[in-house]
Amino acid sequence: MRIKFLSTLISLLFLIFFLVLFKGLKNPNIYTPSIIYEKKIPNFRSQLFDSTAEINSDEIFIDDKFYLLNIWSSWCVPCRYEHEFLINLKKEQNLKIVGLNYKDNIDNAKNYLEELSNPYDILISDKNGLIAIEWGAYGVPETFLIHEKKILKKIIGPISYDLMNEIIELTNL
Amino acid sequence: MASLIGFYSLSFGVFTSLIITFFSVKNFKSSKIIDNRILYFSFLQFFLVLISFLGLVISFINSDFSNETVFNNSHTTKPLFYKITGTWGNHEGSLLLWLLVLTLFAVIFIFKSKRQPIRYRILTLLFQQIIIFGFFIFVLKTSSPFNYIYPIPNEGLGLNPILQDPALAIHPPILYLGYVGSSIIFSSTLSAVVLNYISKEWAAHIKIWVLISWIFLTLGILLGSIWAYYELGWGGFWFWDPVENVSLMPWLALTTLIHCILVLEKRSILNSWVVILSISTFTLSMCGTFLVRSGILNSVHTFANDPERGLFILIFLFSLIFLSIFIFFFFYKKNSKENYTLFFLSKETSIVINNWFMMYFLSVILIGTIYPIFLEVISSERISVGPPFYNKLIAPFLIPFLFFMAIGPQLKWIKSDIENKIYLILLFIISILLSLIIARNLNLEFLLNTLIIVFSFYLFFITLRNFLTKKYKNLSQNLAHFGFSLLILSIIFNNILATEIITNLKVGETFESKKYKINFETLSKKNNQNYQSFVGKLIIENSEGLTEVMNPELRIYNQPNISTSEADIKTGLFADKFMTMNIVQNQEYFNIRYQNKPFMIWIWFSVLLITTGGLISLFKKKYEN
Numbered sequence: 001m002r003i004k005f006l007s008t009l010i011s012l013l014f015l016i017f018f019l020v021l022f023k024g025l026k027n028p029n030i031y032t033p034s035i036i037y038e039k040k041i042p043n044f045r046s047q048l049f050d051s052t053a054e055i056n057s058d059e060i061f062i063d064d065k066f067y068l069l070n071i072w073s074s075w076c077v078p079c080r081y082e083h084e085f086l087i088n089l090k091k092e093q094n095l096k097i098v099g100l101n102y103k104d105n106i107d108n109a110k111n112y113l114e115e116l117s118n119p120y121d122i123l124i125s126d127k128n129g130l131i132a133i134e135w136g137a138y139g140v141p142e143t144f145l146i147h148e149k150k151i152l153k154k155i156i157g158p159i160s161y162d163l164m165n166e167i168i169e170l171t172n173l
Numbered sequence: 174m175a176s177l178i179g180f181y182s183l184s185f186g187v188f189t190s191l192i193i194t195f196f197s198v199k200n201f202k203s204s205k206i207i208d209n210r211i212l213y214f215s216f217l218q219f220f221l222v223l224i225s226f227l228g229l230v231i232s233f234i235n236s237d238f239s240n241e242t243v244f245n246n247s248h249t250t251k252p253l254f255y256k257i258t259g260t261w262g263n264h265e266g267s268l269l270l271w272l273l274v275l276t277l278f279a280v281i282f283i284f285k286s287k288r289q290p291i292r293y294r295i296l297t298l299l300f301q302q303i304i305i306f307g308f309f310i311f312v313l314k315t316s317s318p319f320n321y322i323y324p325i326p327n328e329g330l331g332l333n334p335i336l337q338d339p340a341l342a343i344h345p346p347i348l349y350l351g352y353v354g355s356s357i358i359f360s361s362t363l364s365a366v367v368l369n370y371i372s373k374e375w376a377a378h379i380k381i382w383v384l385i386s387w388i389f390l391t392l393g394i395l396l397g398s399i400w401a402y403y404e405l406g407w408g409g410f411w412f413w414d415p416v417e418n419v420s421l422m423p424w425l426a427l428t429t430l431i432h433c434i435l436v437l438e439k440r441s442i443l444n445s446w447v448v449i450l451s452i453s454t455f456t457l458s459m460c461g462t463f464l465v466r467s468g469i470l471n472s473v474h475t476f477a478n479d480p481e482r483g484l485f486i487l488i489f490l491f492s493l494i495f496l497s498i499f500i501f502f503f504f505y506k507k508n509s510k511e512n513y514t515l516f517f518l519s520k521e522t523s524i525v526i527n528n529w530f531m532m533y534f535l536s537v538i539l540i541g542t543i544y545p546i547f548l549e550v551i552s553s554e555r556i557s558v559g560p561p562f563y564n565k566l567i568a569p570f571l572i573p574f575l576f577f578m579a580i581g582p583q584l585k586w587i588k589s590d591i592e593n594k595i596y597l598i599l600l601f602i603i604s605i606l607l608s609l610i611i612a613r614n615l616n617l618e619f620l621l622n623t624l625i626i627v628f629s630f631y632l633f634f635i636t637l638r639n640f641l642t643k644k645y646k647n648l649s650q651n652l653a654h655f656g657f658s659l660l661i662l663s664i665i666f667n668n669i670l671a672t673e674i675i676t677n678l679k680v681g682e683t684f685e686s687k688k689y690k691i692n693f694e695t696l697s698k699k700n701n702q703n704y705q706s707f708v709g710k711l712i713i714e715n716s717e718g719l720t721e722v723m724n725p726e727l728r729i730y731n732q733p734n735i736s737t738s739e740a741d742i743k744t745g746l747f748a749d750k751f752m753t754m755n756i757v758q759n760q761e762y763f764n765i766r767y768q769n770k771p772f773m774i775w776i777w778f779s780v781l782l783i784t785t786g787g788l789i790s791l792f793k794k795k796y797e798n
Binding site for chain 2: 003006007010011014017018020021022023024025128129133
């Protein structure tokens with residue numbers, strides 16, 4: 001009797017463990033240390049998305065506006081999830097959205113934008129993922145809010161409804 | 174070509190797994206002698222995985238970028254040594270290595286267990302085969318190292334420069350030998366429970382595996398720590414990073430297991446301890462794999478962020494846990510001797526007390542590591558657990574822990590008196606006096622630190638005396654405990670006495686403080702095979718006028734284009750001098766960080782002493798003969 005009780009109890013305990021970890025898997029990258037992002041943005045040169053011309057980061061981030069650098073890719077599933085929020089953010093007057101197309105096939109990326117519509121004001125491509133490394137990105141999607149060449153906020157993983165509102169609030173201060 | 178052979182070889186390996194399982198079940202039902210086919214196929218399985226692994230290594234050496242793993246992690250300009258070690262410097266390759274060691278250990282087990290009962294051997298192999306099969310499917314299904322890409326790229330993406338370090342090159346294989354060794358302990362324990370074979374004989378036989386896993390795990394952790402110190406440039410050796418913690422947890426369980434196995438071998442008690450610890454050691458190793466590979470945690474080690482992989486390991490891990498729970502509750506019979514009474518003054522009592530302390534340390538680390546995940550899931554609140562949590566919860570309990578470590582080995586089995594009372598008390602007084610003198614000179618403000626120093630010295634002196642009086646008796650235990658006291662002392666003095674200066678300097682400038690004068694003399698540029706480097710020349714002058722030249726380095730790798738800062742470390746017998754240099758964006762200033770870290774080398778050395786203790790024990794026929 002006692003053994004039965006004990007074994008059920010322990011099994012239950014591990015079942016709870018399992019469920020929690022299972023659920024935890026759904027939102028990976030949960031551990032983000034709370035660093036104040038007043039860091040300067042890195043300088044880089046990159047190719048424009050649909051031409052072979054190159055652009056300097058200085059030409060993209062001009063001082064007084066707010067910029068959102070969004071790292072995305074057509075193969076990235078959570079990117080689809082955050083897409084509607086990016087479309088919403090596009091309506092913001094003093095926010096420009098810069099899309100960094102990460103390690104992607106150009107045709108797939110174009111199809112992706114056609115299918116879901118294009119939220120980006122400027123599109124640059126990062127064929128081999130080096131620019132993402134310079135930004136210290138962990139993966140795709142990842143988003144940086146930039147003002148006066150400084151990173152105000154870094155979002156690891158897809159933008160959610162709450163995060164979208166937070167961005168709107170920050171840009172309207 | 175090589176990766177094609179590798180792929181087919183790996184796929185055939187799965188079938189050998191099924192064949193071995195089939196023969197084992199058949200053999201288990203009707204057995205007088207072990208079926209030779211099990212042996213042949215186990216060997217074949219190992220051989221196939223070995224071919225597959227070599228196939229990957231050759232792909233890496235030839236820079237065959239049609240292989241996705243090679244493309245993602247290698248580059249033609251990489252030195253040959255790092256091309257080879259790059260094989261296991263990534264998720265796919267490291268899992269293949271894991272599988273290789275698993276199959277190798279299964280073969281070794283067959284040869285090493287000849288004197289054991291046949292049914293026990295077969296059942297162990299059967300459990301081992303379940304684990305091997307799980308890993309086969311995992312590798313093939315979610316992380317195949319042999320994915321083909323077309324068109325073939327001309328150049329690979331390169332191995333992360335921070336992984337290009339000799340200590341890190343051998344760190345994964347050594348650590349894996351430890352982790353995987355615990356799989357044999359796991360399988361063997363389950364089969365011994367089913368067959369009711371938890372006994373002195375079994376303890377003597379499995380002890381070797383416990384010791385081997387423990388030695389490799391210890392060395393693996395040591396190498397990881399050395400890498401973090403020399404390469405990461407943060408100036409520390411242990412950061413309580415979740416991934417460090419998941420290697421420390423199985424180590425704690427394994428260390429406790431060693432002590433329990435010895436008691437089991439000697440007195441036939443503590444059976445339940447042994448069973449539960451054996452199961453948890455392997456489960457914790459698997460749990461580590463899950464946490465690292467699933468991307469559920471963010472840390473320096475997180476390479477893969479593929480939820481499918483995480484899901485597979487999670488399900489596999491919990492299947493093994495439920496299997497163990499089932500076997501434990503339905504087959505485990507308590508030994509009649511298990512209703513023992515422990516006399517309060519005996520060796521086994523002190524072992525049991527320290528077992529509980531170890532379990533406490535283990536729980537603290539476990540909670541610190543997985544609690545943030547639970548909190549996030551339940552309340553979507555994010556927290557990070559840092560060193561202060563671990564230090565505050567672990568440090569105070571080191572005091573009684575050290576005390577029992579010192580006293581325990583002086584006692585006899587079953588029932589004893591305290592012998593040599595005078596020495597024990599005398600040494601204690603000496604330790605107190607010595608610590609007080611140190612505390613006064615260093616102006617220690619924390620009582621806790623002083624107390625830890627007292628008890629570390631106590632352990633230190635007692636073990637030292639044992640070397641002199643007992644000579645070779647119990648040498649392994651004494652050496653390990655001596656090493657531990659040295660380790661705690663080095664860590665504590667390292668913490669207390671470390672000094673640090675952070676400043677921004679440009680070439681030609683001088684920084685002055687009370688203790689040091691730092692002069693930034695020159696900066697020179699060098700070109701190397703796959704990186705460019707800037708080497709600074711700085712002259713440190715301390716208050717006594719002694720000078721030292723430090724050459725911290727900045728490296729800019731070509732592929733991937735990452736800059737790393739190579740610390741210049743001058744290792745000395747009593748202190749390390751540590752300097753890093755970083756670029757300050759868009760300015761001619763460099764950020765200079767100088768640290769003086771006492772007793773660093775003693776930390777590595779004392780861990781080596783502890784390991785040597787284990788090694789000696791391995792070569793001894795019987796414990797306390």
